[in-house]
Amino acid sequence: MTKPSEIKLLGTPASPFANRVQFVLNLKSIEYEFIHENLASKSELLLTSNPVYTKVPVLFHGNKTPIPESLIIIEYLDEIEPDVHRILPMDPSHRAENRFWANYIDTKFFPLYEELRMTPNKEGKEAIKKQIIEQSQLLEDTFVKFSNGKLYFGGDDVGYLDVVLGCFLAWTKFVEKHNDMKVFDEVRTPKLVEWVKRIWSHEAFKINVPSNETLISFYMMLQIYKPPRAA
Numbered sequence: 001m002t003k004p005s006e007i008k009l010l011g012t013p014a015s016p017f018a019n020r021v022q023f024v025l026n027l028k029s030i031e032y033e034f035i036h037e038n039l040a041s042k043s044e045l046l047l048t049s050n051p052v053y054t055k056v057p058v059l060f061h062g063n064k065t066p067i068p069e070s071l072i073i074i075e076y077l078d079e080i081e082p083d084v085h086r087i088l089p090m091d092p093s094h095r096a097e098n099r100f101w102a103n104y105i106d107t108k109f110f111p112l113y114e115e116l117r118m119t120p121n122k123e124g125k126e127a128i129k130k131q132i133i134e135q136s137q138l139l140e141d142t143f144v145k146f147s148n149g150k151l152y153f154g155g156d157d158v159g160y161l162d163v164v165l166g167c168f169l170a171w172t173k174f175v176e177k178h179n180d181m182k183v184f185d186e187v188r189t190p191k192l193v194e195w196v197k198r199i200w201s202h203e204a205f206k207i208n209v210p211s212n213e214t215l216i217s218f219y220m221m222l223q224i225y226k227p228p229r230a231a
């Protein structure tokens with residue numbers, strides 16, 4: 001068993017990648033200390049623990065080398081606590097498939113939200129919205145395949161891809177609200193609409209859902225430090 005005080009997570013409450021790690025810590029009932037990072041003025045701790053990317057989250061486990069990158073962190077947690085709510089499947093081929101889609105979500109799907117923010121004109125934004133909708137349909141197909149008629153990507157319970165995609169749901173709602181669009185809807189992605197409700201009410205998830213105010217202030221910080229491209 002991991003001793004509670006051994007784990008510290010450097011993050012910011014609005015970061016979906018930090019929320020992803022919190023989701024797994026909660027699923028595994030691992031106690032941890034949350035260290036708040038200010039990304040507008042990065043701390044010495046962040047700069048020294050993740051010098052390559054200088055991004056949150058970073059996990060500290062006792063005196064071991066700090067671990068950056070949310071996917072690497074959640075796999076690490078699955079390895080140190082394999083007997084409590086395992087998130088990756090046992091079968092290596094299934095694990096590979098899970099990792100493929102996690103990589104897709106992180107490198108293709110979620111970056112479109114940022115692209116939408118960075119794109120200045122209405123026409124450009126409409127093109128990005130179209131891509132988000134196309135990709136959400138691909139995710140619906142992926143959900144149908146992985147869940148195999150059950151409730152989650154992981155089957156009967158939350159698994160790796162539920163955590164990987166689930167952590168973006170607060171930002172999904174935010175994007176929908178501010179861009180007059182539906183990422184997931186009853187007609188195009190009926191299974192994911194039901195899945196969203198399930199994740200949203202899951203105990204291990206809802207504890208760390210960032211509030212609307214938290215998302216707005218993070219968004220405003222992004223607008224200052226990484227402003228949209230000029231029209």
Ligand SMILES: N[C@@H](CCC(=O)N[C@@H](CS)C(=O)NCC(=O)O)C(=O)O
Nearest residue numbers: 015016017039055056057069070071
């Ligand atoms: N691939 C990284 C992405 C982490 C990431 O983008 N973190 C953002 C906050 S949501 C960050 O720290 N940004 C600071 C920066 O870009 O300088 C992961 O999965 O952990």
